[in-house]
Amino acid sequence: xxxxxxxxxxxIVDDEEIVRESLTKWFIQDGFRVEAAxxxxxxxxxxxxxxxxxxxLDIKMPGMSGLELLKRxxxxxxxxxxxxxxxxxxVESAVQALKDGAFDYVTKPIDPDHLSHLVANxxxxxxxxxxxxxxxxxxxxxxxxxxxxxESPQIKRVIDLSxxxxxxxxxxxxxxxxxxxxxxxxxxxxxxxxxxxxxxxxVNCGAVAETLLESELFGHERGAFTGAQYRRKGKxxxxxxxxxxxxxxxxxxxxxxxxxxxxxxxxQFTRVGGNELISSDFRVICATNRNLEAAIKDGSxxxxxxxxxxxxxxxIPPIRERRMDIPQLAQFFxxxxxxxxxxxxxxxxxxxxxxxxxxxxxxxxxxLENVIERAMVLADGDTIRPTxxxxxxxxxxxxxxxxxxxxxxxxxxxxxxxxxxxxxTHAAEIxxxxxxxxxxxxxxxxLKKP
Amino acid sequence: xxxxxxxxxxxxxxxxxxxLASPLESIFRTTVTISDQINVSVESVYDSSRAQYNSTFLxxxxxxxxxxxxxxxxxxxxxxxxxxxxxxLTYVFGEAQLNGMTGVMSVYRLDETMYGMDADPxxxxxxTLKEAVHELGHTFGLLHCRSFECSMHSSTTVEEVDLxxxxxxxxxxxxxGIK
Numbered sequence: 001x002x003x004x005x006x007x008x009x010x011x012i013v014d015d016e017e018i019v020r021e022s023l024t025k026w027f028i029q030d031g032f033r034v035e036a037a038x039x040x041x042x043x044x045x046x047x048x049x050x051x052x053x054x055x056x057l058d059i060k061m062p063g064m065s066g067l068e069l070l071k072r073x074x075x076x077x078x079x080x081x082x083x084x085x086x087x088x089x090x091v092e093s094a095v096q097a098l099k100d101g102a103f104d105y106v107t108k109p110i111d112p113d114h115l116s117h118l119v120a121n122x123x124x125x126x127x128x129x130x131x132x133x134x135x136x137x138x139x140x141x142x143x144x145x146x147x148x149x150x151e152s153p154q155i156k157r158v159i160d161l162s163x164x165x166x167x168x169x170x171x172x173x174x175x176x177x178x179x180x181x182x183x184x185x186x187x188x189x190x191x192x193x194x195x196x197x198x199x200x201x202x203v204n205c206g207a208v209a210e211t212l213l214e215s216e217l218f219g220h221e222r223g224a225f226t227g228a229q230y231r232r233k234g235k236x237x238x239x240x241x242x243x244x245x246x247x248x249x250x251x252x253x254x255x256x257x258x259x260x261x262x263x264x265x266x267x268q269f270t271r272v273g274g275n276e277l278i279s280s281d282f283r284v285i286c287a288t289n290r291n292l293e294a295a296i297k298d299g300s301x302x303x304x305x306x307x308x309x310x311x312x313x314x315x316i317p318p319i320r321e322r323r324m325d326i327p328q329l330a331q332f333f334x335x336x337x338x339x340x341x342x343x344x345x346x347x348x349x350x351x352x353x354x355x356x357x358x359x360x361x362x363x364x365x366x367x368l369e370n371v372i373e374r375a376m377v378l379a380d381g382d383t384i385r386p387t388x389x390x391x392x393x394x395x396x397x398x399x400x401x402x403x404x405x406x407x408x409x410x411x412x413x414x415x416x417x418x419x420x421x422x423x424x425t426h427a428a429e430i431x432x433x434x435x436x437x438x439x440x441x442x443x444x445x446x447l448k449k450p
Numbered sequence: 451x452x453x454x455x456x457x458x459x460x461x462x463x464x465x466x467x468x469x470l471a472s473p474l475e476s477i478f479r480t481t482v483t484i485s486d487q488i489n490v491s492v493e494s495v496y497d498s499s500r501a502q503y504n505s506t507f508l509x510x511x512x513x514x515x516x517x518x519x520x521x522x523x524x525x526x527x528x529x530x531x532x533x534x535x536x537x538x539l540t541y542v543f544g545e546a547q548l549n550g551m552t553g554v555m556s557v558y559r560l561d562e563t564m565y566g567m568d569a570d571p572x573x574x575x576x577x578t579l580k581e582a583v584h585e586l587g588h589t590f591g592l593l594h595c596r597s598f599e600c601s602m603h604s605s606t607t608v609e610e611v612d613l614x615x616x617x618x619x620x621x622x623x624x625x626x627g628i629k
Contacts, residue, residue: 022506109540116606212567229565
């Protein structure tokens, strides 16, 4: 909200009532102080209530024309930015208006996107000087919240690295298993960078069909392909000034890898079906859970793109490697969903917390969040209990009956089978043995699927 | 919070409107109902010179139909699928009375097929919800927000709609008294 920011002011001068009304409403909702005048004399009177940051001035009005009024307004206040508007555009009137000091010239009806940008540009210089300090503080407040939860040395290291690299404009690659919070780290880097006053644009490269990814990233011109009725901006264009977060970068095709390499190097591109070269100032953060080094070896990922992206690497540890953070994370999600569901806070019983801490979380923080959300729905009363958790297959970590290697191995195999719901392939991967060996161990220890 | 009434203004995908009720109740912490007393015709606000529909006139019609009891004090959002405009602009996604009773929105330019893409019902629902929150936010007195992810952020293109969330930021939530 612009609560803490001085309102910019706009004076609308137009003889049509419906135009004055709709523009007044439009700019009031955008947070401007607005006055409207139906003719030149009324506008000149309203100049006493100025200074006005922007004046939108109709050219064709009864009495004194817009072009004449423009000269008078410039004599009174040169700092006002005047945008001339007309339903009857002509080169002569446009040239004359610009010569007489108008900021720009538009034809009615005006494209709302164009109008927004036009007014924003007109007041930019003035606003920047007056509001820079307040705006920075305001956006700091908005983006300052930190959802990265945990006290373990592993996660603290990740946070430290994120805050360090945030101070630079370096390209960052975030590695980590699915659900570890790669996007959250990307947002943290952005929110603590000098680019935080501009947006972070997320593109999930794996979720967009190959044929659409090019249009998604670079935009397209009207008529670029059948059905493209309107021009569309791409994600790189939207990220101008900010950050583009390319998630699942390991999934992009060989052709798109070449395009990405070129755009990341030059920061220039053309929209699909267009010729205009567009420049965009963006920072790249990418993420993957794929082994890109192996992908380079098997030829499915370009080495030059890898080195361009992997300038600064941050690896997020899976949750099973930082179990001490699980209680804090669980409490965080309980609090979050209590707010979303408009329900009172619940406690997590000691038994339930014990289960949460011992579970191996193949889906990492995302899975933990889903489990807590589900438990918040299921739990009766004010406590989340083991019966509210979907962990029937988890085997308890009782101390082995003896200290022999076989007893310890038996228990470990049993735990892994439980956490993977007896998915032999997955369990064998975690244990780093082949499936046949795992079957042999299951037989040897007489383990049975529950 | 004042109760919200959604008014389907034919032509409109009614399933889509029904699916808005629950998330809007969560966001505004108030009851949301779907009106079946509809005496508003979008055809009457058609402007043949522009082949579009005047949203300001639609708001006036909604006010005439819903300003008397039992609707007084409630927030009315008309939803249609025709292309809306106000005279000075080429189009609008929606329009609302600031701190008033009524708003109107259209799904016309929120639909991926308008941009040559395949239909995406999930994306259409998300965009519709964001726009509904935005216009209702104006009726609750909210101005445009500077947070890129707040639903009250001004968006004049679908790309900007996609950038924001359906929720209100902390500042906007507090401004209208929801935490």
